[in-house]
Amino acid sequence: MKVLSWRLITVIIVVLGAFIYVLPTFWGNIWPHKKINLGLDLQGGMHLVLEVDTEKAVEDTVERLTQELRSGLRKDRIRVQELARVNGNEISLRVKGEENIAKCEELLNSDFKDLRMLSRSKTDDELVLRLNLPDKEMDHIKRLAADQALETIRNRIDQFGVSEPDIRNQGENRILIQLPGIQDTKRAKALIGRTALLEFKLLDENGDVSAALKGDIPPGSELLYEVTHDPNTNRTVKTPYLVQKNTLLTGASLTDARVEIDSQYNEPYVSIQFDKKGGRIFSRITEQNVKKRLAIVLDGKVYSAPVIQEKISGGAARITGSFTMEQARDLAIALRAGALPAPVNVIEERTVGPSLGADSIRKGLISMCIGGLLVVIFMVIYYKGSGLIADIALLLNIVIIAGGLAGFQATLTLPGIAGIILTIGMAVDANVLIFERIREEMALGKTPRASVDAGYTRATLTILDANVTTLIAALVLFQFGTGPVKGFAVTLSLGVLASLFTALILTRLIFDYLLIHRKARTISI
Amino acid sequence: MQFIKPGININFIGRKYLAFALSGAMILATIISLVWHGGPKYGIDFAGGTVIQIKFNAATKISDIKSALRQLGIDASSVQQFGDHKNFEYLIRTDIASETADDISLKIEKTLENITGNKAEIRRVEMVGPQVGKDLREKALLAMFFALLFITIYISGRFERVWFKSAVMAGGLMLSVYVFKLFAVSIPFLMAAALIVTLILFWVLELKYAMGAIVALIHDVTITVGLFSVFDKEFTLPIIAALLTIIGYSLNDTIIVFDRIRENLRKYHKRRLDFILNKSVNETLSRTLLTSLTTLIVLIALFVLGGGIIHDFAFAMIVGIVVGTYSSIYVASPILLAWHKGLK
DSSP: OOHHHHHHHHHHHHHHHHHHHHHHHHSSOOOOOOOOOOHHHHHEEEEEEEEEOOHHHHHHHHHHHHHHHHHHHHHHTTEEEEEETTTTTTTEEEEHHHHHHHHHHHHHHHHHSSSSSEEEEEEEEEEEEEEEEOHHHHHHHHHHHHHHHOOOOHHHHHHHOSSSOEEETTTTTEEEEETTTTTTTTHHHHHHOOOOEEEEEEEEEESOOOHHHHHHOOOOEEEEEEEEEEETEEEEEEEEEEESOOOOEGGEEEEEEEEEOOOTTTOEEEEEEEHHHHHHHHHHHHTTTTTTTTEEEEEEEEEEEOBSSOOOSSEEEEESSSSSSHHHHHHHHHHOOOOSSEEEEEEEEEEEHHHHHOOOOOOOOHHHHHHHHHHHHHHHHHHHHHHHHHHHHOOOOOOOHHHHHHTTTOOOOOHHHHHHHHHHHHHHHHHHHHHHHHHHHHTTTTOOOHHHHHHHHHHHHHHHHHHHHHHHHHHHHHHHHHHHHHHHHHHHHHHHHHHHIIIIIIHHHHIIIIIIIOOOSOOOO | OSSOOTTTOOOOOOOOOOHHHHHHHHHHHHHHHHHHSSSOOHHHEEEOEEEEEEESSSSOOHHHHHHHHHHHTTTSEEEEEOOOOGGGEEEEEEEEOOOSSOOOHHHHHHHHHHHHHHHHEEEEEEOOOOOHHHHHHHHHHHHHHHHHHHHHHHHHIIIIIIIHHHHHHHHHHHHHHHHHHHHHHHHHHHHHHHHHHHHHHHHHHOOHHHHHHHHHHHHHOOOOHHHHHTTTOBOOOOHHHHHHHHHHHHHHHHHHHHHHHHHHHTTTSSHHHHHHHHHHHHHHHHHHHHHHHHHHHHHHHHHHHSSSHHHHHHHHHHHHHHHHHHHHTTTHHHHHHHHHHHOO
């Protein structure tokens, strides 16, 4: 009696618990408010893995340092033969003349002491230097770029409006993004992937654009394009501009960016507001460069290059371009969330449309029902009354798996459904083992009760042994698998545990009840 | 109802040479097919590339889809009908893995609609870059390796009750893999080397049950891989999941037979080993077949009704279960016997 009661209590707790956790999935908002999460392959959505080009962040830093060094040298009136960024992240510097060399070394030692001397060779009156950043500094820049990229993308997605996005770091420079239920995947991808680096640069109005197009670009300047697309004629026009490399102001000084409609042309544009410091810089730039052209450059493309008419104070500017409303809105989001510190590449994408997800759920459930029904019928035919007991165990098994999924907040995927289906087939295994043993014992002439006892005792260890191997495989899969496959590992492990429980404890309880309390003389097996 | 009458006595062990010949032939076929196809055929998960599942509202010729793609400069390596014929669904697979944010799938949708004149809906896009493919490949092989390692430790320890030997075993295996890694061999060779080391260690440490079980599971996985290669099916992440499940299932079957052998060894300790083996296989035959049958029932339901995405997974599992059932009857126990004779 005593043995019976702990079994009964355990069974009641587990089964009741499973039912309680399953209910919210089907009946909406009731305690304990835990629904079974559906994976992206079932509810539709987008899975992206981005790689942050952290090498580029280092190169950008070196490029900036090169520009700073150039203006430092100019300020100290030091003439150099050559100053350029080479091999991606190295600075090459060549200086001639005793006086120049001395002043140059002084400048490097005072203002640029963080730069590492890679090589140094001096002949007669010429000094050739190779400089780069120390390894520790490079690692720091890379890590910072990866972290910042994650933060920026999270901001952008939050403002874009996706319910329950999952955004996290993966390894050193990868970002995993999961956007369930998203419809406009192209827009989301464009928003996430754009660098959104806004720069204000002066045009190089002394240089010759046509000469630059032939490859003769003056040092300190670069060739950028304005790309305009006319929707009426469906033509794209590229206009070249010769722009000074030196960036006067970036999007980092923004406090706000919003979409507004131009009353004259009825076209959306993005109005931006600088912070205090940015506003001061902007008014100084406009004051010093009246009648010159200022290029607004976004991700290396010129958006407009208006002539500065007068000093602009107040710290506001506008970005025009022939935007659609959506484009303007997404640009505003990207500018508000800030620029990515380095470009990102999509290295993995898995998108499932909502209709396919619904299809998968339907097909998965149909195969589960048909397969389950066939097994249930088979068990009753083969083992009669005992088969019915096994069937009860099987149904409760599924409830326990579902309750476990909800309770642990695990994600159900299509392979996960396959795992449940597989469990239905394998779960009866434990019962088959026990029933075959009972039949063997009864064939030896034992009473039903003794047979059941012996059957359970002798089969238990075998069942445990056999199931541990499947559990090991499932756990390894959980550790190494990604997304959908992980879902399979979860349902398979839950299924193994649930079938152990139902076979060893629950069916035993039913047998004991029939044999001891109802005093059944025979068992139908 | 009973399929297998109690007291049945089929001479399985007596037919072991026939079984060995059959298994040998299948493994040979696997190797030939793998060599013929130049290794396993990797899906985009492992090879990198793009898969697009597209659905039209009317019948569309595959050649039209191909020519539309060629206009976009995409050399589709394959366009296949997907799932039911009346669904007008197709799977486009290319080796291109565009690593930029611009959306190629939208372009494809528009162009296909223009050229075929039918409405198209892109239902699924999967793009895996080459680096990610390589990572996933290594991860999958590592998963197989660790599953093997843990299972080896478990059976040699739990089954033969020699935890010390199993610890030596695990140590030896890890050490050898470490040494091989120093020589920077590729992962498939590492796996093969690990397997050989495992078998040698079993031999040296006289872990005969573990040996039988591992040989049976290598047998099952190899033949499943072989059939995949013969049918020219692709290896994807879910297939790896299926292979690992087959490993678990194959051992499950083998362990139950071995459990009975151990029990019968105590019961009939004066009888010859081949008698005991045969008796044990016969006694568990009913259970072996029944469990395989119920598992096959649900898998066939999944294979027929589960839809295209899960189709290959179900296929792999069905093959694995059939081969696993065969090997637990005809392969695992004869290995024990062969070992026994080998020691004499």
